[in-house]
Amino acid sequence: MKIESAKVIVTCPGRNFVTLKITTDQGVYGIGDATLNGRELSVVSYLEDHVIPCLIGKDPRRIEDIWQYLYRGGYWRRGPVTMSAISAVDTALWDIKAKMAGMPLYDLLGGKSREAVMVYGHANGIDLSETVDEVGRYIDMGYRAIRAQSGVPGIKDAYGVGRGKMYYEPADAALPSETVWDTRKYLNFVPKLFDKLRDTYGFDHHLLHDAHHRLTPIEAGSLGHRLEPYQLFWLEDATPAENQEAFKLIRQHTTTPLAVGEIFNTIWDAKDLIQNQLIDYIRTTVVRAGGITHLRRIADFAAIWQVRTGSHGATDLSPVTMGAALHFDVWVPNFGIQEYMRHTPETDAVFPHDYTFDKGFLYPGETPGHGVDIDEVEAAKYPYKPAYLPVARLEDGSMWNW
Ligand code: EZ4
Ligand code: CO
Secondary structure (H helix, E strand, C coil), X not given: CCEEEEEEEEECCCCCEEEEEEEECCCCEEEEECCCCCCHHHHHHHHHHHHHHHHCCCCCCCHHHHHHHHHCCCCCCCCHHHHHHHHHHHHHHHHHHHHHHCCEHHHHHCCCCCCCEEEEEEEEECXXXXXXXXXXXXXXXXXXXXXXXXXXXXXXXXXXCCECCCCCECCCECCCCEEEECHHHHHHHHXXXXXXXXXXXXXXXXXXXXCCCCCCHHHHHHHHHHHHHHCCCEEECCCCCCCCCHHHHHHHHCCCCEEECCCCCCHHHCHHHHHCCCCCEECCCCCCCCHHHHHHXXXXXXXXXXXXXXXXCCCCCCHHHHHHHHHHHHHCCCEEXXXXXXXXXXXXXXXXXXXXXXXXXXXXXXXXXXXXXXXXXXXXXXXXXXXXXXXXEECCCCEECC
């Protein structure tokens, strides 16, 4: 059995997605997501110019060998462009193998460990009262877990308050838009938000919050401590994690659970955080951290230290990643939670899929493979449009972390 052809499909049904489709000489095909928000075309080139020529003629059943070939064989290891490309190949090959076996992907991984995947939705509003109302709307829709992000008095473009409510989308401009950030105003506001949320809705739902890399370790420790009365499910990306040791300081000051890892590419980005038990949830995803093959390795390592999974699932991760992630989630023993942001109807039409939402849970389907396809005729209707994430500056003009 051989890989006969492979192609990259770029489409923009409201936002850009990059998809790899691998076809075998027996007619079976598989697809993988390669979308890297704001840097999409670099992965297109990496795949078309440097990966696809090496894949043609290889045996698609040898997933592990192909993974090692692209990782070790590339010499230049790791990084988001390389690892998103490897992820796309790996996801497509698992899709092919599961289709050949006639099994949903979760059966190939070892079968279901649970019946359903708990997801968290995104409530956001321009101010405290709108955000409180939005959380109520998510509770009414059946969500068990809700992330709350709010506009902050005195900060015009706080993270998490994008255009639109049903379909939050931060990559909004042909060149990066500039936002202004003020940590003092933010730290003053966030405990008030969660105080109001618990006061209004009680303690039966999981509440989450994303600090989106804005704080220093000691600021994060202080915020975590002040949020303890509100029993968050997690505080996400409290501080940048290039320096994994930075989380020691946060841990010394708070028992608020910590999550990190949506921008991580390999186990090496998370090794110290996990083995020193500096985090509670690892947020690596199928598309960013080397596909099913590598994500499984991270999860098994994390299980030793009682760190659970909480995969990234924003709208820039295509339905292909969502579908594959659900098969992974329903199998992985140390599952924690899955992020879920709805895609637009246009996106859902480009990527027909069989996963379903019911009462706060997502369910992978039963069709062989990961259950997500691409409609190439639909995809061709939406040509690529440059779109960047915003950047952030402090009030004095210094660059900060968006
Ligand atoms: O900013 O996916 O938890 N979710 C997030 C996202 C990220 C985007 C970046 O492409 O932090 O909203
Ligand atoms: Co995040």
